[in-house]
Amino acid sequence: MRIKHWLAFFSVLFVATLTFVAAKGPTNIPMKAPPAPSRPAVVKAPPEPANDDCLACHGDPDAKSDTGRRIGVDPAKFTESVHGALDLKCVDCHADLKKTTDFPHPSKLAKVNCAGCHQEKVAEYDRSIHAAARRQSAGSVAATCVDCHGTHDIRQKTDPKSLTYPLNLPATCGRCHGDPDVIKQGHIQIGNVSDLYKDSIHGKAVSKSGLMVAANCTSCHGSHDIRKKSDPDSRVFRRNIPNVCGSCHEGIKAQYDNGVHGIANGRGNDKAPVCADCHTAHQIQRADVASWRLDTIRECGTCHADKITTYRDTFHGQVTSLGFVRVAACSDCHGAHDIHGKADPRSTVAPGNIVSTCRKCHPTAGENFAKYDPHADKHDKARNPVLFYAAGFMKWLLLGVFGVFGLHAVLWLPRGFRERRGQAKHS
Template sequence: MRDVIRAATAVAALSLLVGLGRLAPAALEAQDQAAATPAPHANDDCMMCHSDPETTRADGTSLGVDAAKFEASVHGQLGMACVDCHADVATAELPHAEKLARVDCSTCHADASAAFAKSIHFEAREHGKGEAATCVSCHGMHDILPSSDPASRTYALNLPNTCGSCHGNDTLITRTNMQGGNVASQYADSIHGRALKAGLIVAPSCSACHGAHDILASTDPEGKVFRFNQVATCGTCHEGIKHQFDKGRHGQLLAAQDDRAPVCADCHSAHGIQAADTPQWRVDVIRECGTCHVEKLTTYRDTFHGQVTNLGFARVATCADCHGAHAVLPQSDPASPTHPTNRVAMCQQCHAGANENFAQYDPHADLHDRSRNAPLYYTARFMGVLLIGVFTFFGVHTTLWFQRAWREAAASRTPRQTLPAESVLPPPPHAGDEEPKGGER
């Protein structure tokens, strides 16, 4: 190791001499204008040492810089010098100190830096979570490409992998107690993730919902994914759905800033969003409705529709089939499919030939509510009594019979041969005598 450093130092010293020689005219010019300010180092000076990937720091990490990649990068294309970013070594004596100042991107990227300074990543770093992303975590260092470049880490099609290097790293997620868990894998399985992976550039990548530099916590009222901002965020693409949602009861509650109002991710989940026509989603979303509409879910589960979907089959009516998905309206609203005037048509969607009578069937019948369906209520009471009565009577009957028959079987096995024929029936019972024999068997 020491040899390597020594070699590097020697190379650096040599290159310094050569470099100074080349820079001499410029240096002299500068000297003319101002006091002895040494000229900043040119890229080639740096590459004297940094071109060799074998050259390592004291900790063994390579200090090589791929010149070709840098030349191809957005900064290289602009003709920027190494020292434009590594300003602290611009005029330092070479070889420079091993520890350099952190590159300050804000020198040029003031807006992005200001946005980042509000972000949850920045905040996490402030709170000592050094693993939280900073500029280079997403953009890379010397090979930064414009985000419009398909090879860029921040190109929309590549972004899930970039964010996923942390948000898909289970070890890191566990160690840092990262919010949301492995969202990268959830996203990869989602309809958004699959569409993006298939190359659909309009499919939302991470930044479409979360923003890029100014990613905020979902609890931050300013954030794009904050409860009350979610509908607007999703609505940038799903605009028609947003209009429906806003008209519905859920949308009205949300507009009134009511905490009970469900927002997009409550039903669809945040990252694992599934296509709404998959059987799995049709069946799973019922539970989501049930988190608020507890009693409605209970009564639904008492019906054929609710039982079949509970078994995981999606070919019967779920909540949205009758109530609508986004424009959920109260039954009293004439536009609601569950409004009495619309109910026959609603049932007919599945039950061809359904009539007024048919539509009177209560798909949320409550056995305990006498006012809703008194005959059902009394039928339920009657059946309850019948079941309890029958099972109680025959429970006692069977238990008594069993203990008696058991004792007799036990008793008759031993003395059977010696008894006269008539006495196949047991002798008058002495429970105390006979029980142990039964118990031993």
């Protein structure tokens, strides 16, 4: 025991010396050098409790307190953790035990303050929705540092065993955001977002393909400073969404910024669609999935109500309404991310481009074919005069025929009954 003590003392001294020597050079430790390890070299008495002092009681992972609370720490897990690798002492975090000499110590300890070392990250956290929820109600179950990072087993996010490793992160967030009790207590409006994400293209890329570059929760929401989507500073605030998506989908972002919707969004028009309006936030699908394509037509129609009405009157609109996508949907003619007004020569439906747009599906279409009106309106006399009169004629023809013959049948019916009774009597 004493030899180990001395070994620990010297190793701490060694690290402390190294830290002082390397202070001017670049450090490969991504966080502030912990201030505590240097202290034993300076402060003489009383000596701080060493890890082994703590582990004497806490070293059994199944250890329990008088009240039955689990108080065990797995020494192996701690050694493997990022803090273990830095040879942090238990009392560096459990700082209120620094001067304790009398063991066992009182069971009620102060909460560990991560800000002692991670000041910046904790400051970010303090601005987050999680911190706000905790400030708002004492009993809040909103996440703190340990909920995402763990406690004695914290690992760097680049470590595949870390809770915050990109491929593990959705499950980590899902521990709360997939838990019905937490969702209820926290009044989380979106509900079980974990399940939604799991089935999305991003979720599958993480869980099935193991793609490190696939978007996980933090890619869009940030990590420590997650904010409400209604907060203009939130990464997922409506107007900021294209930037968030664009951080991976750069090429699409460039197209979007050039199109009418991107320009309108840039000007602060909140009616302009952003990525999530069509693609959704957590249920993003491949763009060739039929159900998604059909939903997108409806989405366009929420603003372009008159256009979807006239579209539904055409064969294209009828077939998509039946649930099939082999025919033209909005984006097939208008484009998706870089939609331009009809008057803009870049537009796919500009007079100069319309034939080639039709040819995407009708390869031999010509100028004459392109005079078809994919949004013909039978009520619009100025736009579609012949259609207007044809529709009027058909309406009156139907009303006339059914009116005359309907009346004819109504008059015939009672006479027919009388006739039948007569026949029966006759025979």
